[in-house]
Every structure is written in C-alpha cells, then in structure tokens.
Amino acid sequence: MSNDKIMNKAVFLDRDGVINFKRDGYVKNVNEFVMLKDSAKAIKLLNENNFLVIIITNQSAINRKLLTHDALDKIHAFMKEQLSKDRAFVDDIYYCPHRPDENCECRKPKPGLILDAILEHDISTDKSWFIGDSDSDMIAAQLAGLATIKIQENGSLFDIVSKLVS
Ligand SMILES: [Mg+2]
Numbered sequence: 181m182s183n184d185k186i187m188n189k190a191v192f193l194d195r196d197g198v199i200n201f202k203r204d205g206y207v208k209n210v211n212e213f214v215m216l217k218d219s220a221k222a223i224k225l226l227n228e229n230n231f232l233v234i235i236i237t238n239q240s241a242i243n244r245k246l247l248t249h250d251a252l253d254k255i256h257a258f259m260k261e262q263l264s265k266d267r268a269f270v271d272d273i274y275y276c277p278h279r280p281d282e283n284c285e286c287r288k289p290k291p292g293l294i295l296d297a298i299l300e301h302d303i304s305t306d307k308s309w310f311i312g313d314s315d316s317d318m319i320a321a322q323l324a325g326l327a328t329i330k331i332q333e334n335g336s337l338f339d340i341v342s343k344l345v346s
Pocket residue numbers: 194195196197198202312313314
C-alpha cells in the first residue's frame with residue numbers, strides 16, 4: 181500500500197484566440213462569443229484522454245466596467261452549451277477581472293489563477309500543459325511550473341491537441 185495521492189493531469193487553456201475567436205476589443209455578450217472551428221472537438225479529445233480541462237482567462241473588461249460578472253457567467257454558460265453539442269466539457273473556469281493597473285496577483289502573466297487551480301484540483305504539473313496564444317500565457321504557465329504550447333491566435337486547437345494525446 182502506498183500513501184501517494186493520485187494526482188490529476190490537466191490541460192490549461194487560455195480562452196480568447198484559443199477556444200473562441202479573438203476579436204478586436206472584448207467579448208461582452210454571447211453574440212460576440214464565436215467558437216473557433218474544431219475547438220470543441222479538441223476539448224472532447226482531452227476529456228476522452230482523462231485530462232482535466234481548465235480555462236484561465238484575463239477578463240479586465242469587468243473592472244473596465246464594460247462587462248459584469250453576470251454577463252460573463254452568461255457567456256460561459258453559452259460556451260458550455262456549444263461544447264455540449266460536441267459532447268465536450270470544461271472542468272473549471274478561472275478568470276481575472278482586474279485591470280493591469282490594479283497590479284493583482286491573478287492577471288496573467290502572473291501565475292495566481294493557475295496555482296489556485298493546481299491546488300483545488302490536485303494537479304500534477306509534471307503531467308500537465310498550458311496552451312495559449314500570447315506571451316503572457318506562456319510566462320504565467322512557466323512560473324506555475326507547467327509545460328507550454330503556443331498556438332497561433334485563432335489557430336487550430338485540434339491540431340495541437342491531437343499531437344499532444346498521441
Ligand atoms: Mg488569448
């Protein structure tokens with residue numbers, strides 16, 4: 181018998197430009213939330229391969245007063261509905277509502293949200309990845325001890341995930 185705790189493997193995903201189309205300005209309502217082609221299929225593949233799928237996203241539009249927490253919840257409910265059409269799901273969503281000038285501990289490139297998720301979901305960093313489209317994603321992930329994959333903005337998550345699980 182071993183007392184070693186079984187830890188989870190995870191793929192952390194940035195949201196805008198990775199799961200949904202990154203537009204000019206912010207995604208402020210469901211009409212502005214457009215899923216990228218095959219991102220649901222990619223997430224389903226992660227689900228099937230027993231990776232936790234956790235979104236880590238900066239949403240400074242909230243503290244810029246362009247978006248409410250409630251409106252963001254609606255956008256995420258809409259995203260989950262889109263994912264479920266492909267029988268895909270995310271395990272958790274962490275977002276930072278702060279503006280850069282607030283100097284919080286959670287806005288990427290700081291690793292705060294990722295570190296919270298690692299603790300809350302018993303994630304082994306050795307078996308986990310972060311996929312994002314910006315340098316701040318890569319820096320935050322590296323500070324949290326994760327391997328990183330940079331995707332082209334609005335690129336194919338499915339191509340990357342297929343390689344990752346093979
Ligand atoms: Mg992004």
